[in-house]
Amino acid sequence: MQRALSVSRMTGNTSTFPDWYQAIVREADLAEVSPTRGAMIIKPWGYGVWERIQQTLDRRIKETGHENCYFPLFIPLSFFAKEADHVEGFAKEMAVVTHHRLKSVDGKLGPDPDARLEEPLVVRPTSETIIGDAFSRWIKSHRDLPVLINQWANVVRWEMRTRLFLRTSEFLWQEGHTAHATAEEGREETLKMLEVYREFSETVLAMPVVAGEKPENERFPGADNTFSIEAMMQDGKALQAGTSHDLGTHFAEAQNIRFQNSAGELVHCHTTSWGVSTRLIGGVIMTHGDDDGLRLPPAIAPRQVVIVPMLRDKPEDAEVVAAGEALVKAMGQVITLGEPVRALLDTKAQKSAEKRWNWVRRGAPVIIELGPRDVAGGTISFMRRDRLRDGDKVASQSLSREDFLAGLPALLADIQQGLYDEAKARLGANIRTDIATFDDMAAYFGAEAGDDEEATAFRGWVRAPWARPTGEELEAIEQKLKALRLTLRNAPMDQPAAFGPCLFTGRPGVEEILIGRAY
RNA sequence: CGGAGUGUGGCUCAGUCUGGUAGAGCACCGCGUUCGGGACGCGGGGGUCGCAGGUUCAAAUCCUGCCACUCCGACCA
Structure with a gap:
């Protein structure tokens, strides 16, 4: 990676x-x-x-x-005492309300000792x-x-x-x-x-x-x-x-x-x-995300298309704004990904170039730059956030207003799919399935000669068969992994029909498990 | 809570070693020139230098204590 x-x-x-x-x-x-x-x-x-x-x-x-x-929001403390594992799992990270009133003592505001709750409440x-x-x-x-x-x-x-x-x-x-x-x-x-x-x-x-x-x-x-x-x-x-x-x-x-x-x-x-x-x-x-900022999939972008009007404090500005408003309305009639397109005309009093880059950073999927020339010629100039650059240049394209509107559902769907495909390819390319022993895995994840701290972080995951050990044996494996900053992630739902030997114990494997560093 | 690092305008940082009137770039405000593009010129606003003590004629700078944040552990959706 x-x-x-x-x-x-x-x-x-x-x-x-x-x-x-x-x-x-x-x-x-x-x-x-x-x-x-x-x-x-x-x-x-x-x-x-x-x-x-x-x-x-x-x-x-x-x-x-x-x-x-x-x-x-508040749960009586006693409720947690009922399930032993549950309380043990969460006890160390609970915020607890113990008082219901503040009092100023010697000019210092604090909980009123007389207002202590009989039973504390857990947030x-x-x-x-x-x-x-x-x-x-x-x-x-x-x-x-x-x-x-x-x-x-x-x-x-x-x-x-x-x-x-x-x-x-x-x-x-x-x-x-x-x-x-x-x-x-x-x-x-x-x-x-x-x-x-x-x-x-x-x-x-x-x-x-x-x-x-x-x-x-x-x-x-x-x-x-x-x-x-x-x-x-x-x-x-x-x-x-x-x-x-x-x-x-x-x-x-x-x-x-x-x-x-x-x-x-x-x-x-x-x-x-x-x-x-x-x-x-x-x-x-x-x-x-990329070096220019966020890239939002159209399905979750609060605004899927943002129009940045090219305003120059001149009389023709009004025409550009009017055309922008009409375009927002027209896009609102277009159904894509099952919903009306969410578009915005950014009329904030700010330089156009600033606005454009702000939307790039925020990850708006499509950014339209609408100027007097577009309005006169009935064209739409836009950039896709998912493929922002052509080399060092910003990749801007131009279509007739009609073609743009007609192609908008396909464009947004293509951005959605493109982002998925890119991430899917990365996921697929970074799961190693050819590591058979713990030592090989340690070598793979560990700091090798010539590797700096940064490089060792970009390893992805290992997918390997294991014997599904339990109890103390599993605990020991967990500790060994911890030294490499690794954790067991999950045993994927789709499993092959047969398994090689367990990565940890050498016994016959019963399923495949993912191993990696985690947030 | 253990290890390391960092705290200086909104952001990124210089200045700290060697104490001597608080700086730069970006952002912000004003005017102008530009402008199919992250422009430029001039002018301007904004910081009790993380907090509290101490040393000193004088502290961002030295000393002590504390706090916050970041990274690495432990914990974890």
């Missing part, structure tokens, strides 16, 4: 991948750090992307039979416990099942180190929670939503992923099985972009979620949960 991304065209400096990432977040006007530790301010353009994610994913969640609802890190509690009241009979709900919410996890979009102490997400009569139905639901995430990620975000099952040590606290979609970033690292958990009867047992089956027996439900978060935006940045 060895792709040397730089921020040179954005800020005038070359630098490392993390610097590049931060530069894009800033230059594309997506978000900024807030005065609140670890939490981000999502700016309008960034939030617009999130709204597009919400709209397109929400439709899919509803099409698969789920309904939205809303549960409280939800996830909502299994409080939703499970509701399920236990909602579900009495097999006729009540399945219960299929989702909520769009914010959650808080007190992370040690934060990074905009990728890991923030507060983040936005959706969390689906379902209850079923049988283990088979629970498993089916878990896999169905994993597939929704895979399809969504690939067709809407244009971000290819590998869907698979997480190894035992990477499971969600309290889950029987965890599945994930893993995306490959341009530095070769894996990003866990979504998870779907088969919770079995763990939470049902802990929270008394039971129903009477048709035979009259009182039995526990099988529950699931699944979620994706604002982390997806970080994935989009690191999948599609």
Whole structure:
């Protein structure tokens, strides 16, 4: 891969991948750090992307039979005591509310000692416990099942180190929670939503992923099985972009979620949960961004086409603006990717060249430059953000207004597909399947002679057979991998018929697993 | 919380070693010339140099403590 991304065209400096990432977040006007530790301010353009994610994913969640609802931000502390693995998994990162009033003592404002809560409230890190509690009241009979709900919410996890979009102490997400009569139905639901995430990620975000099952040590606290979609970033690292958990009867047992089956027996439900978060935006940045800034897939671009009018403080300006407004209207009549085209005429009092580059940095898929000559000649001059440059020159093309409008759906679809294909090719080219032993893998990922720190980061993943060890044996493997900064990502859903020997133990393999560095 | 690094206008940084009136480029404001293109000239606004102490006639610069951020670990959607 060895792709040397730089921020040179954005800020005038070359630098490392993390610097590049931060530069894009800033230059594309997506978000900024807030005065609140670890939490981000999502700016309008960034939030617009999130709204597009919400709209397109929400439709899919509803099409698969789920309904939205809303549960409280605060969860009574005692709720977490019920499921041992769950509390252990989250205990170290919980924000806790202990008081309900402030008081000024010696001029210093602080919690009022007299206003201590009898039972502290936890700011939800996830909502299994409080939703499970509701399920236990909602579900009495097999006729009540399945219960299929989702909520769009914010959650808080007190992370040690934060990074905009990728890991923030507060983040936005959706969390689906379902209850079923049988283990088979629970498993089916878990896999169905994993597939929704895979399809969504690939067709809407244009971000290819590998869907698979997480190894035992990477499971969600309290889950029987965890599945994930893993995306490959341009530095070769894996990003866990979504998870779907088969919770079995763990939470049902802990929270008394039971129903009477048709035979009259009182039995526990099988529950699931699944979620994706604002982390997806970080994935989009690191999948599609380039040296000029962000490149947004048209399906999630808040504005798919931006018109920059060439205004010169002259009388003909009015004509250009009028033509621009008419063009926005005309594009609004065009249906592409199933929806009217989202277009904007940027009339901000700013130099045209500035506006153009701002939209390049923000990643608007198509940027039209509309000048008096275009208006007179009925032509549209535009550039595609996905193929911005021809050498060092900006690749601008010109079509008649009619042809442009007629070809717009195909153009946006082509950009969407092109971004996907580019990322898919990168993913495919950077999974090594020819590494057979742990030592070979260590040599591959480790710092070799002549490799600098930077180069070792661009390794991609290894896919290899393994014997699916468990318990202490798995723990030992995890520790060995940790020394190489590697983790087990997932065992992909599509598996071959036969397997070579296990990369770790040499025993016969039972499935293939992905190994890589991760965010 | 462990290791390393960095804190100087909105951004990127110089100045710190060797204490002596706070700088540059970009961004911003004004005027003008330009302008199918990240233009140029002139003028201008904006910084208690992360915070708090200390040393000194004098501190961005030296000393002590603290804080924040970045990277690498641990943790993690």
